[in-house]
Amino acid sequence: MDDxxxxxxxxxxxxxxMFGSTRAWAEILGWLxxxxxAERTQAELAEDLxxxxxxxxTQLRTHVQLGMVEQVRVRGERVQRYRLKPGAWREVMTSELGRIQALGDLASAAAPVMPGDRPDRVTELGDLAGFFAREWPPLMARMTAELEKGTP
Structure with missing residues (x-):
């Protein structure tokens, strides 16, 4: 690896x-x-990093479980190799809708305990989540169409 x-x-x-991942997990992702x-063995990753x-x-197992990395076999080799799964980033972005909706659910769940003096602390989250929940599906559809046409 060069500088x-x-x-x-x-x-x-x-x-x-910054978002709670281990440094090793993130370094493996960055290197892959x-x-x-594009394919690396566990031993190569350990040496490279x-x-x-x-x-x-341990970190590769987590990557594989999350669907970011996949195991591949190279014909004639006995060793397992790993690579960034094709389409992994698109899957990450597409799955954001579930997290956005969960944030909206958190805001809705606050209704019985809404702070009377500053409801904006909760309503802001609900408003933002509602906006993105409406806008995310068409945005992802547009992204998919552009990627399929080859225009990023």
């Missing part, structure tokens, strides 16, 4: 750790986004 690649992996790791060849074999194994 520019290391800086990128570090940037990805810094971003995702840019490494060539300076992580222990156990850490890589």
């Amino acid at each position: 520019a690649q290391h800086q990128y992996v570090d940037k990805v790791a810094t971003f995702f750790t 986004m840019i490494c060539e060849p 300076g992580l222990s074999a156990g850490t890589v194994s």
